[in-house]
Amino acid sequence: MNRKILIAFLFVAIPTFGADSQWVLQQSTLTYHVSHPLHQTDGVSHAAKGKGVCHAGQCDFLIAVPVKSFDSGDSNRDLHMLQVTRGAEFPVVTVRTRLPESAAASATINADLEIQFAGQTAQYKQVPFKLETQGGETHITGTIPATLSDFKMDPPSLLTMPVKNEIPVRVDMIWRQQ
Amino acid sequence: MLRNIFRNWHSCVPGLVVFSLFVTFAPSLMSQTTGTGALTGRVTDASGGVVANAVVTATSLDAGQTQRATTGTDGTYKLELPPGNYRVKFEAAGFKTVEIPSAMVRGTEMAVLDEKLEVGEQSNGKPTPVPPDNLPNAPSSSSTAPSLSDLGISPEQTQGNAREQALLDKRTHMLKIHQRLGLITTIPMIVSVATSLNAGGKSTSTASRDLHTALGGLTGDLYFMTAYYAIRAPRVPGTETRGPIRFHKIMAWIHGPGMIATPILGIMAFDQKNKGEKVHGIAQAHGPVAIVTAGAFGAALLSVSVKF
Numbered sequence: 139m140n141r142k143i144l145i146a147f148l149f150v151a152i153p154t155f156g157a158d159s160q161w162v163l164q165q166s167t168l169t170y171h172v173s174h175p176l177h178q179t180d181g182v183s184h185a186a187k188g189k190g191v192c193h194a195g196q197c198d199f200l201i202a203v204p205v206k207s208f209d210s211g212d213s214n215r216d217l218h219m220l221q222v223t224r225g226a227e228f229p230v231v232t233v234r235t236r237l238p239e240s241a242a243a244s245a246t247i248n249a250d251l252e253i254q255f256a257g258q259t260a261q262y263k264q265v266p267f268k269l270e271t272q273g274g275e276t277h278i279t280g281t282i283p284a285t286l287s288d289f290k291m292d293p294p295s296l297l298t299m300p301v302k303n304e305i306p307v308r309v310d311m312i313w314r315q316q
Numbered sequence: 317m318l319r320n321i322f323r324n325w326h327s328c329v330p331g332l333v334v335f336s337l338f339v340t341f342a343p344s345l346m347s348q349t350t351g352t353g354a355l356t357g358r359v360t361d362a363s364g365g366v367v368a369n370a371v372v373t374a375t376s377l378d379a380g381q382t383q384r385a386t387t388g389t390d391g392t393y394k395l396e397l398p399p400g401n402y403r404v405k406f407e408a409a410g411f412k413t414v415e416i417p418s419a420m421v422r423g424t425e426m427a428v429l430d431e432k433l434e435v436g437e438q439s440n441g442k443p444t445p446v447p448p449d450n451l452p453n454a455p456s457s458s459s460t461a462p463s464l465s466d467l468g469i470s471p472e473q474t475q476g477n478a479r480e481q482a483l484l485d486k487r488t489h490m491l492k493i494h495q496r497l498g499l500i501t502t503i504p505m506i507v508s509v510a511t512s513l514n515a516g517g518k519s520t521s522t523a524s525r526d527l528h529t530a531l532g533g534l535t536g537d538l539y540f541m542t543a544y545y546a547i548r549a550p551r552v553p554g555t556e557t558r559g560p561i562r563f564h565k566i567m568a569w570i571h572g573p574g575m576i577a578t579p580i581l582g583i584m585a586f587d588q589k590n591k592g593e594k595v596h597g598i599a600q601a602h603g604p605v606a607i608v609t610a611g612a613f614g615a616a617l618l619s620v621s622v623k624f
Contacts, residue, residue: 176621176622177622187467187468187469188467189462189466189467190462191461191462198461198462199462200461200462200463200464200466200467202464202467202469204473210559211558211559212558212559212560212561213555213556213557213558213559213561214491214557214559214560214561214564214620215559215561217484217487217488217552217555218488218491220484221481221484221485221487221488222488224384224481225484226476226477226478226480226481226483226484227384227386227476227477227478227481228476229473229474229475229476229477230464230469230473230474232464234461257371257384296495296620296621297495297499297621298496298499
């Protein structure tokens with residue numbers, strides 16, 4: 139009898155405390171926004187790849203996106219963006235964060251992000267994201283308050299007028315737990 | 317004086333064409349003679365061990381342009397640079413930043429600059445450029461944290477390409493000059509169009525025509541310098557032209573020939589007027605061609621300046 143109870147306990151306990159689970163990025167839209175007195179420009183990428191590995195109640199996430207994959211609708215502007223962000227030297231942007239496994243059940247989360255971009259590393263504390271979970275998929279939206287100076291970039295200029303330092307990045311991702 | 321110069325326009329045209337060609341291609345010929353040099357070396361620590369992933373930054377003391385390279389697993393780096401004098405900075409995580417104020421790169425030989433780094437904090441307090449997936453203090457640096465290879469991203473995909481970055485840097489540098497010169501060109505162009513009202517009518521003075529001609533000449537010179545920096549800016553292989561820049565380039569096929577035809581027709585009209593004749597024949601097209609040219613130039617400028 140005790141043996142049966144022990145086996146039953148193990149079946150319940152292993153998924154709860156012991157086993158690792160993973161999250162995989164299913165779909166993503168990352169959009170940077172650049173403001174100029176004559177222009178408001180958005181560059182969009184759907185090429186991000188991401189994975190989260192959970193262990194002992196904590197999940198480590200890594201998201202990577204090629205700099206070249208951002209499309210602003212103008213090839214000349216995209217090449218200038220690639221030059222300014224040193225995208226040929228540092229072709230991949232990575233975002234890392236660690237979240238408690240229980241965060242998946244919340245409607246909002248505040249994440250500490252570490253972003254490597256243009257050969258620099260910047261950390262953003264307590265960035266708010268909204269979560270909607272439906273049918274095993276979690277939809278995450280939010281905006282990363284990035285600036286050019288965070289990554290030691292000189293603001294590019296058009297007609298001698300520089301763009302604003304703020305380049306907020308809108309995040310729209312769908313994750314699936316495996 | 318201009319009146320005398322342009323009296324025999326037939327003899328002026330070849331000279332004008334030669335001058336335009338000189339203005340257009342002289343910088344190109346000059347740049348072709350300069351060649352490319354290289355700066356290479358090995359970065360080591362105090363014990364002589366190689367320092368991988370150190371970032372070497374060369375900043376031209378003449379042009380202000382920078383190029384970066386990262387040392388490989390053997391601690392070596394190589395930067396392909398135009399000849400000149402460079403300030404070279406060595407940065408690596410856990411080592412003091414070292415800056416060499418001046419290093420000469422010549423076009424015909426490879427300059428060697430080895431550097432020994434001392435252990436310590438970085439002197440400039442800036443974030444350390446660290447290659448992806450190599451951060452000891454990353455939030456996800458636990459043993460379970462996913463890596464780039466877990467995402468299906470190979471090391472080759474994260475490898476920087478200093479040559480491509482140098483190409484992009486040069487392209488941006490030249491197009492910035494193109495943009496500034498284009499803006500400057502609009503000023504004499506607008507004034508040329510405005511002064512044409514006093515230059516072509518029945519009761520116009522030679523002074524008005526001279527002023528219009530001088531402004532037209534200045535516009536032409538600035539225009540061809542502007543065009544040079546666009547034409548000679550390096551192309552990035554595999555890039556398809558999309559968006560407003562496409563319209564900008566199409567407009568160049570209108571204002572480019574227009575900027576050649578306008579002064580030729582203008583000289584013909586100028587000569588006819590100075591002989592006391594009414595402008596006739598093909599010279600009559602000077603005004604309409606100039607207007608179309610200026611319109612196409614303005615449209616090209618607006619297409620990349622204002623979002624429609």
